[in-house]
Amino acid sequence: MSERSRTSIGRIWRRGLIVWVLLLAFLALSLFAAYAAPASWAAPINFGIAATQAALVALLLMRLDRADALVRLAAACGLFWLAILFALTLTDTLSRLANS
Amino acid sequence: MSGASSDASTLANPRELDLGLPVSYLAEGRSVASWLFTTDHKRIAILYALSITFFFFIGGAAATLVRLELFTPEGNIVGADTYNKLFSLHGIVMVWFFLIPSIPTTMGNFLLPLMIGARDLAFPKLNLISWYLNMAGGLLTLAAVLAGGIDTGWTFYVPYSTVFSNTFVTLAVLGVFVSGFSTIATGVNFIATVHYLRAPGMTWFRLPLFVWAMYTTSLIFVLATPVLALTLVLVIAERTFNLPIFDPARGGDPILFQHLFWFYSHPAVYIMILPAMGVISEVITCYARRRIFGYSFMVYALVAIAVIGFFTWGHHMFTSGMSPFAALVFSFLSFIVAVPSAIKVFNWTATLYRGQIGFESPMLYALGFLGLFTMGGLTGLFLASVPIDVHVQDTYFVVAHFHYIMVGASVSAYFAGLHFWWPKVTGRMYPESWARFAALLMFFGFNLTFFPQFIAGYLGMPRRYYTYPPEFQVWNVLSSSGAAVLAVAYLMPLGYLTWSLFFGGRALNDPWNATGLEWRTTSPPPRQNFFGNPQVLAPPYDYHPEATPPGDEPRIAEKGALT
Amino acid sequence: MSAGGDLIEKTAERHLREPWDELGLAGDRAFAYQRAGATFGIWIFIASEVLFFGALFLLYTAMRLEHAADFAIAARETNIVYGTLNTALLLTSGLCAAIASQASEQKGLQRLTLWCLGATVLLGLAFMAVKGVEYREDIEKHLLPGASFALKEPTTQLFFGFYWLATSIHAIHLSIGIALVVRLIWKEWREPGFLFESPQVEVAMLYWGFVDMIWIVLYPMLYLDGRAG
Structure with missing residues (x-):
């Protein structure tokens, strides 16, 4: 049983951490885009990134995928x-x- | 029965006793706490019934004063400010604390689990909480009235409500906000119940139309109410915390408020009418001894009204300064919603065709509904077309139109359902002749009150004024006299239904020989609703099929059992 | 861990509530059914909340369309360091919440569940603390709409009206989320083993995830506009 729980711990953490890293990477990207992108592009990029992040949370953290x-x-x-x-x-x- | 005692623990007809049945939900605990902390959907329905009756008479009292004032062209009884507060009180209380909770929280709460063969709603505690939220909201709004009133009208239009009004807007708005959570909770509960707790064999297309009506109403509860909640938060924020939001003097856009408000408040009309349609479908089939004509189209029409109802809110705003392009779009969409409504009226009429129609009191109310709903619906088409709407905007024509739908149709259906299921809920029979008289009186009183308002409005009498030019007096005298008749008609059921609780005869389990699971248990039902697990073997409305003439079959048919 | 056999035996009955216990299903199936019902219920509520915040976002969209230039000027005044830090905090709390939710469904992971719930609460509280510091700075910079407002363009006040409103509504939601998680931890402390397979963990964590998503959308609205150039 402890064997099984250890593998399931690993699976839960691995999956969660991948999503988390992606989310933080998108956060950094949007921060960068806010300063670097041309003014007319910044808003679509930033809201696009926000939508992607929200979708990641909904699908993979709130488990809409399953x-x-x-x-x-x-x-x-x-x-x-x-x-x-x-x-x-x-x-x-x-x-x-x-x-x- | 001679037994004049209020002892509800002995059930139904003596013939039906001696089965070792469990006691009814009414007899399970008699203390106040057993009611206030109950999670039984039937008891919560009773709690709701008491509170909405209370609010109905408060709203009614305000309307009485309004009609009294309008008897003469001059202001004799109240001044302008008091008049504004009276019609605001009438609107706010009637819309949010009577009409919106009326059928769903009383009959819906009571009947939804019974009709689908469930023991309770999916989340019983949430159900109780929703009643407390509703009461809290109602009491907050009443506190605003006692503190000095509110004069914005039930629509709380900005910037008047946020910048100019000196009345107790925040308190009243807070009350409506809190009651919004109550309806959302009810909606979540109903939707989850219909999805998860149907009895074996109760497929989606075997659901009684009342259940479909509750389901579609709950969709609106859940998806429209939050927008109102946020809108009210914005009003409170601008008024109390002085944040610039809608105030045009600070750059805000007041038309945006109207969009947000009507995104909720137009579907709210369907919150009032869809449950009424559900009740009417049950009553008409039973007293015509007929299957419903076109069951699946009745279902599609309910769903269509609930969904399309969200696309039409702009027809309240044709004169608001909204862009003419948007007005065109909303006008077109508003015409579309008439189609499913018309389907329903045609199908009810077709259900009556070759039926063995009995004119018992619930049926009288239901037939009244048909006429009044048709009137209200057709005048709605006038208002959906931009040119006529611009002419009659803010006149009594609009007032008459929405009272035909919200009072004529919805309240008639409420009384139809109240009489139809009264034996099931209380285990007592009411005096039928009194009930028929009240039904007829209500129909005539209603038309006398509101039909003249169509004419006065079309001639140009504006709403929301306490005085008016003398040429409109004849219509207002008619209207106020009708209101007096209507008041008597509303008070009568209060009297004879209360009387029946103590002195009425015991009700049979199925006094109307109706089909439907709610009639397959005792009157009143036990806490667990059913004995054993109900199984559904046939579609609803198992009366005479459409094509066959009823012939000489007895009105009290032997068949009709679903279980 | 303490997940002994007897605990597992009891689980289904322990969480089973009326009216789900009377469906005539076997104990574990009835419980799975109740759990699915609870998940569905909170998702309906989330759909409802989508409309609640959607109306707020619509307010922003319409006002920004009408006053794009002033909104860019105003958004430059918010503190992007606090904003970004808070976003990172909430994203991390979302991770902990998701792990707590999944761990609660597995045998033998009670301790992990409890730790993740604790971390979720702490990250939530950290968010509130940062928000408090930021609010104080905003007030010092006269960013509260009113007579002494710092910016001279008139409709920049509309932006800050939205800023205060949106952040406080979000903070209220987050506080409710924190209270829900603290209640779960308290329940586990009172009755060890409570968290295991409790539908309440998933319900609370779904709510937490939703509050996260709202902040994800608020972040570019409040902090990222008007930074370029």
Whole structure:
């Protein structure tokens, strides 16, 4: 039993540490991009990196990768309704800005 | 029965006794603590029923004063400030502490586990917590009223609510915020219950439509309420902590508030109407002795209304300064949501076709719902088209429209369900003739109150003023007289239903010969809901099939058992 | 470790709650079912929270679209050292939370679970401490919107309105997360073996992961804008 638990400890840690290193690397990358990238590029890069980091956390730390279909559906619903909120509100905001 | 005692431990009909049945949920513990710390979904439903009845009459009292004031064109009874506080109180209490919790938290709580053959909701403690959150929210809002009131209207529009109003906005907003957690908790609970605790054989397309209605309502609870919660936090932050957010004087965008507010508050209308549709589907099938016409389309329509309802909020904002392009998009999307609503009305009507229709009181309320919902829905189409909306925006036309949906339809359905399941919940029968009279009175009182408002509004009478030009008086006198009738009609059930608790005859387990698992247990059910594990063998509404004429079959059919 | 045979025997019953215990399933299947239900429940709540913070992010998006230049000026004033440090702290706490959650499901890993929960709490508290120091510095720099605000461009105040609001809402969520984890540790201390297979560990850790994700999105909004050039 201790044999098994030792291997499972190893597996849990290895997997977690890889994700952690990736997350910190992305953090460093976004910090670098914020200063080095041209101003118009910085925001898309930084939010792209943030989205990637959030996806890593959701998939590998919160284990959406091995979750039930139902759980994934719940997460997808959150994002879908978020898209409704953003799309329709920005329809107004952007068309008002374009006309002003 | 001669037994005038309130002893609820003896069950149902004497014929059905002597089976060694467990005591009913009502008899399991009589102390106050056994109610306040219960995790039984049925008892929590009763707690909710008591609290929403309390809030209903508070909101009703405010409406009574509003209608009294509007009897004459001059301000005779209250001044402008008090009038503003009265309609705000009426709106806030009725929307958040009566209509939104009304059917889901009472009938939904009570019936959802029973209808799917479960012992309780998935998270019983969370269910109790949600009642306490609801009470806390309600009491905070009432505290705002006692402290001096709030005059923003139920919509809390900025910058008035955050910069200008001198009333107790923060307290009231905090109350609504807290009650939002209560509805989210209920939504999480219902969704998990429907997914995980259905009895064997209870497949998704065997669910009663009431369960589908609860499920789709819960989706809205969970996905819309958080946006309102954040919006209210923003109001509190701007008002209390003086952070610049919406104030146009400091660069903010007040239209953004309206987007966020209506992202919740338009789907909130569907929170009120979807459960009503669920109740109506149960009642109409039972009293027409008919299978529901087009079950799967009824399901798709519920889901479609819940989802499309999220795409239409902008039709509340056509005159807000929103861009005309966005107004066009929202107008188009608003027309689309009429399609599933129409499907439902047609299918209920088709269910009645060749049915053996009985005019018992729940059915009278349900038929009233059909008419009033159709009226409210059709006038909604007027308001979805931009030119007409601009003409009648902020007039009594809008007031009449949303009262037809939210009061005419939703409250009729609430009373239909209340009468339909009263024997199951309490184990007592109410006096049927009184109930029928109240149902008819409510229908006529409602139309007398609100139909004149369509005309006054179309002629240009604005809402939210305590005085008005004398030419509108005839419509307002009609409306206020109707309100008096309506008030009597609402008070009557309070009287005879309370009477029935003590003096009503004992109810049979299935007094209406309805199908559905909730009728397959005692009235009132035991704590564990069922004896043994229920199994579902047939689709719901096992009355006469659509194509066959009922012929001479007895109205009290022998079949209909699901278990 | 203390995960003896009798403990394993008891586990399913110990965590099984009404109404899941009356489904007519065998003990371990009923428990797996209850666990799946709890996970699903917290995920529905997370979907709900996505909309809560989504509305906040929409506020930022709309305001930034309307006042892009002022937002860049204002974002330059936040302290990027504290911000980046806090991001690293939270990412690390997320790692500990995830490991605690997975370790709690395995036999014989109670001590690892407990240590990781402890580390999660400490990292969370460290985040709050850094945030407190940062808040004090912000106040000293007159970055609180109002009459004595440091920047002269008018809508820079909108940015800082968002800054204070978003960070405090996040801090409230994080405090709830810390309280949840402390409660788990306390439960384990009162009743050793509690953490093993407890659905509450996974639920609390999923919530923690979500609060992490919110900060990941807030970081570029609050700290990285307007740094270039």
